[in-house]
Amino acid sequence: MDRIRSFGSLADGRVVRAHCIGEEDGLHAEILDLGGILARLRVPGAGGPVDAVLGLPHAQAYYDDPAFLGILVGRYGNRIGGARFSLDGQAHVLAANEGRNHLHGGMLGFGRRIWRVVEHRADALALHYRSPAGEEGYPGNLDVTARYRVDGDALRLVFEASVDAATPFNPTHHPYFNLAGDRGVPAGRQLLQVPATGVLPVAPDLIPLGHVQPVAGTSFDFREAAPLQARMDADDPQIAIAGGYDHCLVLEAGRTHVAALYSPHSGVAMRIDCDAPAVQLYGGQALPRQHPGLGDGLCLEPQDYPDAPNQPAFPSAILRPGTPYRREISYRFACPGRDRDWAEVAAVLGLT
Template sequence: MKRDFGTLPDGRKVHLLTLRSDEGLEAEVLTYGGILRALRLDAGGKPVPLVLGLDDLPAYLADSVNLGRLVGRCGGRIAHGRYEHDGRTHRLSINDGRHHLHGGSGGFGQRLWRVDEQDVDRVRLTCTLEDGEDGYPGRLEASVEFRLQGTTLHLAYTARCDAATPFDPTYHPYFNLAGDPTVPAAEQLLQVLADCYLPLDAELIPLGEIARVDDTPFDFRRPTTPARNTDRTHPQILMGKGYDHCLVLAGDADCIAKLYSPHSGVAMRLSSDAPAVVFYEGQILDAHHPRLGRGVCLEPQGFPDAPNHPGFPDAILQPGEQYVRRIAYRFASIAPGSGWEQAMAALI
């Protein structure tokens, strides 16, 4: 289903696309920014909202915390909006203090995407970023397919560029599986099979070190709540005013992350072919959208600021290559309070 959602300042129409699966999963996606405005799971005849969303287009145009947006060309920060490749210095737009964040002011999350294909349970959006936009080299053709299958939301990025360019997209929904903003998102149980993380400097730029999570607040290898796991005196937690860190997945990790709300009984399994996930606990929402409560972001991607760190996995898309990244969010519902093991069994 497709309906009008408002008009951009330049007169272009924004549409809301509603997708439904045959097992009670429903998604609302905006053509502006590919925003996941709503995601609901039928839990025993009651729809449970799973992500945070805003009421109307003016609210999204004013939003500065990337609620539900597609992120690209690159997720995370690129230090000082600058990197070198093949002996040439490239300068990107600055939109986060002294740095470049989430593709800049003209990135995926601020674009009006074209509807290329649509069905009851899927939609394919496309957009073109021209050479030099936000400082990136090359004309980039990108598409994103959203597809509901049973109780899973699948997202697939594909892209090609005619010049070597940094490319590492991700997705930015804020999850509170409790379905109730009065229930703290930090009380959700989280498991991430990551044995390392990337320490940050005071401006949230990776230092270049890949550190072990052992005996740190970044060890989520066993399910625990962020509220219980954190150490607010840890230097890295102090700098980020909470979690805003890249967790590096273990080589034998079977998925990116698992999340469970004892309050609602809803569980999520997040899978992707990305090597890492940025875990952000949504602390900026307190000031920008206090009525929403908090949600946690789990952003599958490569290493932030990779073009400036030779020791990080390469994040340059070469001309002629086709980029593919897949993300899948699988949900299940059990009786509230049943426990982690029962929730994980329901996700199989």
């Protein structure tokens, strides 16, 4: 297994490399220095290895990708309304890359930048990027390091950052998961469990309205595991606005368990842990148009609240000088087997 290989070149001639961590007969990942992209994540399944995330064939395809497949997201994951905010009495105008709004860091964000490899071992990869003041409209010079590590049956991602002037900062990760490992199996057949008590309702442009709505009795209640496609009510006004799921779920306070996912087709299950207060659930409904034939997947993005710089009632997502930033996202995999009931899956994932 090659630990480093070429992943093609960008149109401007820059060479992109893929870095492998983990072992071929177990959990292993390929990560690009372009955007810190998780291009492949292979896990053991009931019938052999399973490709757990959707991927593209070469570097330029990722650079041109409108769906943000696998990227490290920043400076700010999700949306900032009107592509502007005020901070400490100063107005800031950001790059508007989704209509009038700012999405996932702007025109290039973190996901179309070449990151510097600072460490690469058999089980770990560390990448660094310096985001200069003014990039995409953000204040302050930001230094961010992303550390990937394969730890037994888990892939761990740690963000560490510091800044020399106050700035919004809400990094997250954007892989599309389909644990079936078969592009012919809809991602909506996976069973999803999220310990979220609330959801942030959105306006037609997907900017939060500013309050938390209880999930009880809605399409957003995944406290008990259910297939994504079975839980979705097409008559729900919020589902109609987004054409499916593209909503931030507010997690139970004090819990680090973010979500669990299980494919009855492959027998593979995944548990996500993070200390973020929320997780964006995106059902991938735009993928058939953006990447015909790729198959589909869903995103589970641990994060702070979207549009928090403009929403005084939301928890702050401002990073200030002298305050070190650290956030870890852990993806732990298991294989309880095909067509198991949720109680067995939950036991294997340590949810009970």
